[in-house]
Structure formats: C-alpha cells, structure tokens
Amino acid sequence: MEKLIYIAYIDRKIDLGVYKKILAKCGVFAKIYDVALICREGNSICIENIKNKSVKYIDNRLLTLNKEDKLLLIKRYINYSRFNSYVQKALIELAPKYLYIRKYKFLSKGLKALKFAKKNLNCYIMYEIPSYPDDLEIKGVGRRILNALLSKVYDVKVEKIVDKIYVVLGKDIILKSDKYKEITNGIDISDIRIKELYDYKNMINLIAVANVSYWHGYDRVIEGLRLYYESKNKDRIRVNFHIVGDGPELNKLKKIANDYGLNEYVVFHGNKIGKELDDLFDISNIGIGSLANHRKGFTKDSALKNREYCARGIPFVIASDDEMFGDNFKYIYKIPKDESPIDINKVIEFYNLIKKEKFTIEMRKYAEENLTWNAVMRDILNDLRVAKSKNHNKKKFE
Incomplete structure (x- = not known):
C-alpha cells in the first residue's frame, strides 16, 4: 500500500477541533493509502499511524511558549525550524509517495524538505490553505505585515514546488491558476445524533455551540433579544438563547446580557459534550451559526457548525454564504x-x-449525501487518481 504523510503544525491536545477534522480527513485517505500524521503535542513532535492508531513521540524537541515571554516570536520560529527538520528526517525514513500539508510557516528548512520530497522521492504534494486569503484572520498591523513578507518570500516558492493547492475560501476571489482548487469542510456524521423534536407552544429555544469568538456575532442575538423584550407586543412568546462553550468573547457576552437584564433568557452552559449536549439540542428549535464573519473580512462561510446543525436536523441562522447549501435549501434563515x-x-x-415539515429527516439525509468527509473529499481523491494514471510521480522537480 502506497504511503501518504499528512503534515500539520497543530497540537493534537490543544487544537482539538482542528485535530479532529484532520483525523477525519486522514481516515478517508487511509481507505486507500498507508497514512501517517505528523503534528505536535506539548513539547513533543508526534507521528501517528492512522490505521493502527499508534503514536510515536519525539520528546522535548520544541520550546515551551508563553504569551508573556519577550522572546515569544523567536522561540516560535525556533519551533517551526525544529519541526521542519524532523519532517525532512521522517520523509527520508518513510519515503512516502504522497504528501498532504496544512499550511504553516515553512521557513528555509521546510522548503528544503519539500524540494527533497519532490526531487528525491518524486512525491505528489498537496498543499492546503485552510482560510484563503489567509491574512483575513490575522489581527494587528504588525502581524499582517510580517505575514505578508513571509508569504511573499515563501508562498511563491512553495507554489512552484507543490502539485495542487486546496483552499477554503473566505470570500469570492479569482484563484491564481488551475493549480488552485476550492474545497470545503466536512463532518463525521457517525458521531452526531439526530435531535428529538420538542415543539413548545409559547417558547422557542435558540442554541449556539462554539469556542465563542468575536466573529460568531452572538452579541447580535442578544441585541435582538433586548429589542424583542422591550416591545409592547401582547402576543409575544418566550425566546431563550442557549450558549454552549467557552472562548475569548464569553465574558463580554455575559456582561451585555447582564446589562440588558436578560439573564433569564440568555443561558451560558459552558462546555458540554455527549448526552448533555444532545439533551440541549433536543430542547432547541433553531441553531445559531456565525453571524459576523464580516468582522474578519469574510463573505463566505464553511463552518463545521453549519454542517453539524444540518446533521442533527436543526434549522439554523447564518449571515455569510455557505455554498454547500444552495438557494433552495429551505432550513436556513439568512440575516x-x-x-x-x-x-x-x-x-x-x-x-x-x-x-410542521419533516425537517429533521430531510436535513439528516442531505448531510449524509453531501456533507460527510467522504463526500467533500471526492475531488481530492479524484486528483490523486488522475495524478497516478498520468504517472505524475515520475516527474522531477527542476
């Protein structure tokens, strides 16, 4: 079985959401290839065999990072360099036919490893940019300038080496060349239970599940509730907003709800998983997606949460366009x-x-047919088949 290495500079314990997404993609690859994932955990570099679920740790290769450390930037780039050095060593040992790389800071050693993979191993190299253009998510002028400089130096070189560049678009733009291809996020539907239907006559429950950040725009919901409860409408029904999860924006939302006297209607549950989360979805009627992607310059939406809402069978509200749901999909409310x-x-x-419609069943069926990782990765797998049929691996990097 041919080998594929997936490289992602993420911490498998801290970046849990991204890690689960990567594992799901690796699982699809593993149906065809012998897959290994290279990532991080704490101060260690990890190489994880997807089929037998074993993990090899290269201990204490990485420096501990502290946000208060004046040398943080230097230490961060030392870690990039050490990670890249190990990647090249792993390429020599494992000799893969295929590489799939989630974008991170390559620096010179990373480029050296890529050139080695192309020239010496004849690898077919896939490069994913999980948010494109990627400067939209970077806050701060200094960080944006640094990112732009690094991109100018390294991204152009990477583009010349790799065979395919997969991008998750944040807004409508014209891609640079045929080497670029738009992709989207998928879900592992087996872990998501379809919700029970509870229809309260005089109450609607809204639910949002996230690592609560400014672009989720949940303040827009709280502001809307303030206006709703200030109205003189005698036929008004009760509307509650359940926020599940932690995150940097949580304290701000709690203050807004408290200032408006909405603590009775806005409920903060903290992190919930398993049955506790399922139970909250059972009593909820409408899911709340990201309502403020425009705050980071995005006009498009490919959030996993939208797909998870659909798989659970709960209609939901979003603001940006999500191309996985066409104009005829009637269980989304756009604001x-x-x-x-x-x-x-x-x-x-x-x-x-x-x-009164059977929306839970229809939404679940739609998710099964269109939103799983098997569905959204069809184009990537097809590109691999085409590359193999053309004997692409015999081409040498010049």
Whole structure:
C-alpha cells in the first residue's frame, strides 16, 4: 500500500477541533493509502499511524511558549525550524509517495524538505490553505505585515514546488491558476445524533455551540433579544438563547446580557459534550451559526457548525454564504452581513413556516449525501487518481 504523510503544525491536545477534522480527513485517505500524521503535542513532535492508531513521540524537541515571554516570536520560529527538520528526517525514513500539508510557516528548512520530497522521492504534494486569503484572520498591523513578507518570500516558492493547492475560501476571489482548487469542510456524521423534536407552544429555544469568538456575532442575538423584550407586543412568546462553550468573547457576552437584564433568557452552559449536549439540542428549535464573519473580512462561510446543525436536523441562522447549501435549501434563515441586531420576530416567522415539515429527516439525509468527509473529499481523491494514471510521480522537480 502506497504511503501518504499528512503534515500539520497543530497540537493534537490543544487544537482539538482542528485535530479532529484532520483525523477525519486522514481516515478517508487511509481507505486507500498507508497514512501517517505528523503534528505536535506539548513539547513533543508526534507521528501517528492512522490505521493502527499508534503514536510515536519525539520528546522535548520544541520550546515551551508563553504569551508573556519577550522572546515569544523567536522561540516560535525556533519551533517551526525544529519541526521542519524532523519532517525532512521522517520523509527520508518513510519515503512516502504522497504528501498532504496544512499550511504553516515553512521557513528555509521546510522548503528544503519539500524540494527533497519532490526531487528525491518524486512525491505528489498537496498543499492546503485552510482560510484563503489567509491574512483575513490575522489581527494587528504588525502581524499582517510580517505575514505578508513571509508569504511573499515563501508562498511563491512553495507554489512552484507543490502539485495542487486546496483552499477554503473566505470570500469570492479569482484563484491564481488551475493549480488552485476550492474545497470545503466536512463532518463525521457517525458521531452526531439526530435531535428529538420538542415543539413548545409559547417558547422557542435558540442554541449556539462554539469556542465563542468575536466573529460568531452572538452579541447580535442578544441585541435582538433586548429589542424583542422591550416591545409592547401582547402576543409575544418566550425566546431563550442557549450558549454552549467557552472562548475569548464569553465574558463580554455575559456582561451585555447582564446589562440588558436578560439573564433569564440568555443561558451560558459552558462546555458540554455527549448526552448533555444532545439533551440541549433536543430542547432547541433553531441553531445559531456565525453571524459576523464580516468582522474578519469574510463573505463566505464553511463552518463545521453549519454542517453539524444540518446533521442533527436543526434549522439554523447564518449571515455569510455557505455554498454547500444552495438557494433552495429551505432550513436556513439568512440575516444581513452587518452589525444590525437579529430580528427575533422574523426568526419566529421562519420557524413557524417550517415546523410542521419533516425537517429533521430531510436535513439528516442531505448531510449524509453531501456533507460527510467522504463526500467533500471526492475531488481530492479524484486528483490523486488522475495524478497516478498520468504517472505524475515520475516527474522531477527542476
């Protein structure tokens, strides 16, 4: 069985969401190839065999990083360099036919490893940019300038070496060449239980699950609830907003809810998994997706949460366009891509229009057919088949 190495500069314990996504993709590759994942855990570099689930640790290769450390930037780039050195060593030992790399800072040693893989191993190299253009998510002028300089130096060189560049688009742009191809995120549907239906006559429960950040825009929901409860409508029903998860924006949201006197209606649950999370979804009617991608310059949405809502069978609200759900998908309510409060009355109207339909079954079926990793990775696997049929691996890097 031919070998494929997946390289991702992420911590398998800290970057748990990204790690789970990468594992799912590795699982699809592992149906055809012998797959190893190179990543990090603490101060160690890890190489994980996907089929037998064994992990080899290269201990204490990486420096401990502290945000208060004045040498943080230097130490971070020392770690990149050490990680890249190990990647080249692993390439020599494992001699893969295929490489799949999730973008990180290559620096000179990373480029050296790529050139070695292409010239000496004749590897077919796939390069993923998980958010493109990637400078949209970088906060701070200094960091953006540094990223732009590094990109100018290294991205152009990487582009010349690799065979295919897969990008998850944050906004509509024209891709540079045929080497680029748009992809999207998928889900492992086997881990997601379809929700039970609870239809309360005089109450609607909204639910949001996230590592709560500024681009989720949950403040728009709280602002909308403030306006809703300040109205004089006698026919008003109760609307609750359940926020599940932690994150950097959580304290701000708690303060806003408290200042508006909405603690009775806005409930912060913290992190929930398993049955506790399933139970919360069972009592909820509408999922809340990302409502403020525009704050980081995005006009498109490929959030895993949208796909998970669909797999659970819960209609949901988003602001940006998600191309995995066409215009005819009737279980999404779109709101404007701006800072306006969400109109709670319109959300209620949306739910009343669909609540008598078998939306849980239809949404689950849609997810099974369109949103799994097997479905969204068809193009990547097809590119690999085409490359093999053309005997692409015999081409030498010049």
